[in-house]
Amino acid sequence: AQSVTQPDIHITVSEGASLELRCNYSYGATPYLFWYVQSPGQGLQLLLKYFSGDTLVQGIKGFEAEFKRSQSSFNLRKPSVHWSDAAEYFCAVGAGITGGGNKLTFGTGTQLKVEL
Amino acid sequence: DTGVSQDPRHKITKRGQNVTFRCDPISEHNRLYWYRQTLGQGPEFLTYFQNEAQLEKSRLLSDRFSAERPKGSFSTLEIQRTEQGDSAMYLCASSLIGQGDYEQYFGPGTRLTVT
Numbered sequence: 001a002q003s004v005t006q007p008d009i010h011i012t013v014s015e016g017a018s019l020e021l022r023c024n025y026s027y028g029a030t031p032y033l034f035w036y037v038q039s040p041g042q043g044l045q046l047l048l049k050y051f052s053g054d055t056l057v058q059g060i061k062g063f064e065a066e067f068k069r070s071q072s073s074f075n076l077r078k079p080s081v082h083w084s085d086a087a088e089y090f091c092a093v094g095a096g097i098t099g100g101g102n103k104l105t106f107g108t109g110t111q112l113k114v115e116l
Numbered sequence: 117d118t119g120v121s122q123d124p125r126h127k128i129t130k131r132g133q134n135v136t137f138r139c140d141p142i143s144e145h146n147r148l149y150w151y152r153q154t155l156g157q158g159p160e161f162l163t164y165f166q167n168e169a170q171l172e173k174s175r176l177l178s179d180r181f182s183a184e185r186p187k188g189s190f191s192t193l194e195i196q197r198t199e200q201g202d203s204a205m206y207l208c209a210s211s212l213i214g215q216g217d218y219e220q221y222f223g224p225g226t227r228l229t230v231t
Contacts, residue, residue, distance in 0.1 A: 004158075033220065043120070044159070044208065044222040051218070090158050094218070103172065104150065104220060106158030 002027040002093050006107035013081050014115045021076040021110050023091030031092035033074040034104065039087045047089075048052055050074065061085070086114045118142075122208050122221035128229045129198055136194045137226045141210030148191050150183055151207040152176065159207055165191060166213065169186060198230045 003026045013019050025031055032051050036044040048059025055067040065076045076090060088111050092104040121140045129135050141148050147166050148183070151159035163173045167188040177183075180198075185191040195202055205227050209220040 036222075041224070043224040044209075044218055046221075049219060092158070100159070101173075103161040103164060104151075104159070108156070108158050 002031070002080075002095050002105045004091050004093050004105055004107035006089075006091055006110050008111065009108070010111045012113040012115060015083050016080050019076075019078045019081045019085070019112070021089050021091075021112070023074045023076065023102045023107060024072050024092045025074060025091070026072065027093055027095060031074075033065075033067060034092040034094065035059065035063070035074075035076050036090045036106075037087050038090065038091060038109075044090065047076070053065055081112075081114055083114045083116055088112070120208055120210055120221050121222040122206075122226050124226055125224060126227050126229075131200060131230055132197055133229065134196045135198060136192055136196065137206055137208075137228075139191045139193070139208030139210075139223060141190070141208070142212075142221055143189075145210035145221075146188070147211045147213050147214050148212075149209040150191070150193050151209065152202075153205040153207055162193075177201065181225045195228075197217070198228075199222055200230045205229055 003110040029054045034049045038044050047063045048057050049066045050057050050101045058064050065077050088109045090106050092106045094104050123138045138210040149164040150162040162177050163183050165185040168185050180196045181222045183193045206226045209222045211220045
């Protein structure tokens with residue numbers, strides 16, 4: 001069965017500082033990986049996704065993530081955090097031939113706080 | 117494209133009552149998913165449809181839960197004889213399979229509180 005671990009429940013960074021959110025997955029085949037962001041009262045918004053190809057993927061809002069098969073990781077990064085980035089971030093893995101078209105398994109999330 | 121919509125946004129009910137939620141996916145999306153999210157947790161998969169066919173149900177979906185997508189468009193999720201443990205955010209998502217877009221688009225959710 002697939003699983004996702006986000007080891008950091010809460011992270012606080014200063015505005016303008018760099019950010020890295022960790023994600024480790026467990027899946028027997030090539031995973032389909034996603035990062036979503038959820039603001040209070042809002043639905044989940046997709047930041048970026050990895051299906052195949054270049055292991056460094058660019059997303060919206062200046063985010064990027066790197067797929068490292070050897071470490072079973074898909075960490076999210078941003079070089080300079082803005083106060084509006086404060087939210088909860090979820091890593092997810094999709095399975096099957098259709099990858100993200102099949103059910104997603106989410107991590108427990110990382111709550112990001114940005115200090116001004 | 118108006119996105120995925122869910123109704124109601126909030127529902128408060130007494131234990132033992134039945135509730136029904138509605139999800140309208142992005143038009144022409146052929147897959148529709150239901151997830152449940154409790155406080156401090158990530159969303160958990162409940163079930164999904166391809167067109168009107170329900171293809172998979174999680175073990176989380178007890179006999180008190182039923183979902184339908186009668187014409188392959190909107191979907192309803194019904195919970196019978198609600199329990200306090202059913203209190204959660206119920207999220208709906210849709211996607212278009214077959215044209216290389218496997219991204220799931222989420223609605224704003226329905227927050228259920230069972231008193």
